[in-house]
Amino acid sequence: MEDWSNMTLGQHLAPHLPFLRRYARALTGEQAQGDAYVKATLQAIVDAPDQFPRDIDPRLGLYRTFQAIWTSVNVANDDEATDVADTAPGTMASDEAVAHARLARLTPLPRQALLLTAMEGFTLEDTGHLLGLTAGEVEALVADALAEIEAQTRADVLIIEDEPIIAMDLETIVRDLGHDVTGVAVTRDEAVAQARARRPGLVLADIQLADDSSGIDAVRDILDEFAVPVIFITAFPERLLTGERPEPTFLITKPFQRATVKAAIAQALFFDRATVPA
Numbered sequence: 001m002e003d004w005s006n007m008t009l010g011q012h013l014a015p016h017l018p019f020l021r022r023y024a025r026a027l028t029g030e031q032a033q034g035d036a037y038v039k040a041t042l043q044a045i046v047d048a049p050d051q052f053p054r055d056i057d058p059r060l061g062l063y064r065t066f067q068a069i070w071t072s073v074n075v076a077n078d079d080e081a082t083d084v085a086d087t088a089p090g091t092m093a094s095d096e097a098v099a100h101a102r103l104a105r106l107t108p109l110p111r112q113a114l115l116l117t118a119m120e121g122f123t124l125e126d127t128g129h130l131l132g133l134t135a136g137e138v139e140a141l142v143a144d145a146l147a148e149i150e151a152q153t154r155a156d157v158l159i160i161e162d163e164p165i166i167a168m169d170l171e172t173i174v175r176d177l178g179h180d181v182t183g184v185a186v187t188r189d190e191a192v193a194q195a196r197a198r199r200p201g202l203v204l205a206d207i208q209l210a211d212d213s214s215g216i217d218a219v220r221d222i223l224d225e226f227a228v229p230v231i232f233i234t235a236f237p238e239r240l241l242t243g244e245r246p247e248p249t250f251l252i253t254k255p256f257q258r259a260t261v262k263a264a265i266a267q268a269l270f271f272d273r274a275t276v277p278a
Contacts (some may be wrong), residue, residue, distance in 0.1 A: 009045070016062050019059075020032065020063065021038050023063070023066075023119065023120050024037045025030075026119060027043070027111070029270070030271075040069050043067055044069060045065055051190045052065070056129075060122075060129065063120070063130055064129070067112075069227060107182055110142070110145035111145050111267075113131060113145060117138065117142055117259075118260055118263035119252075121257075121260075123135075124136075124138045154202050155180075155200070155269055155272070156180045156181075156199075157200055157202045157265075158182045158185065158199065158200035158203045159190065160184075160185045160205040160215050160218055160234070162186040162210035163187075165255070166206075167186075170204055170261065171259055173265075174204075179202070182194060182195075182200050185218070186209060186211075187210050187213050188209060188221070191205070191215070191218040191219075195222045196225070201228065201269070202229050202230075202265065202268055204230075204233055205219050205231070205233070207236055208234075208236070216240075229269065229271070229272045230250070231250040231251070232251050233256060234251070234252075235255075236253055254262055
């Protein structure tokens with residue numbers, strides 16, 4: 001338990017905000033809408049700081065406040081994430097349509113359980129606290145979410161990674177999920193060439209590549225030619241979580257857990273319109 005006496009509430013919460021933003025974006029599939037949920041969460045805390053729970057870890061309290069906002073909006077919108085971001089520009093109708101198509105086949109609660117455990121690293125018990133469930137119920141929801149999303153989405157995946165062991169690990173994860181690997185590129189030029197030769201349905205990209213070229217630049221080159229969901233996997237997340245637009249919706253920090261990569265792949269494809277079943 002943290003000592004609340006020597007730090008302000010803002011100081012306690014500040015280190016956790018980039019990760020709450022990551023969760024919100026993964027949950028909604030869109031930067032502006034995810035950030036709008038985070039903004040609403042912070043506003044609720046500012047409006048009633050005395051109501052913020054002091055008997056639990058600050059990160060858990062922050063996410064619990066977020067979950068309260070999320071739940072209240074979803075209940076008002078028939079249990080689907082829709083228009084909390086009315087004030088946030090840039091929400092695309094096409095992205096919402098993709099989300100609705102997916103949500104018709106997957107209920108939101110299993111997806112929340114999956115993200116909170118696999119991507120955000122909460123224990124089953126803490127996730128249960130956030131969702132109002134038992135640890136066993138959370139575990140069952142996670143299993144259901146993975147099974148349902150994996151059944152919906154199949155894709156060709158391009159891996160941009162210059163460390164052979166990590167690349168092999170990612171390739172194994174991708175194939176275990178039932179996807180195909182179009183290739184493994186270790187430089188910017190290789191990545192662009194491989195993407196042109198066989199258009200991928202998903203890109204997994206490191207930032208620092210073998211010839212000191214940038215995975216960020218490689219992704220930009222690819223996105224200049226066609227739209228494709230991207231997951232950045234990096235030891236330097238601060239280079240991408242800058243608060244400036246655009247930021248990646250999906251970002252995994254090295255060293256990573258396999259479950260985290262699986263969850264991110266599932267979520268990225270969840271919001272990809274190309275893989276929405278007819």
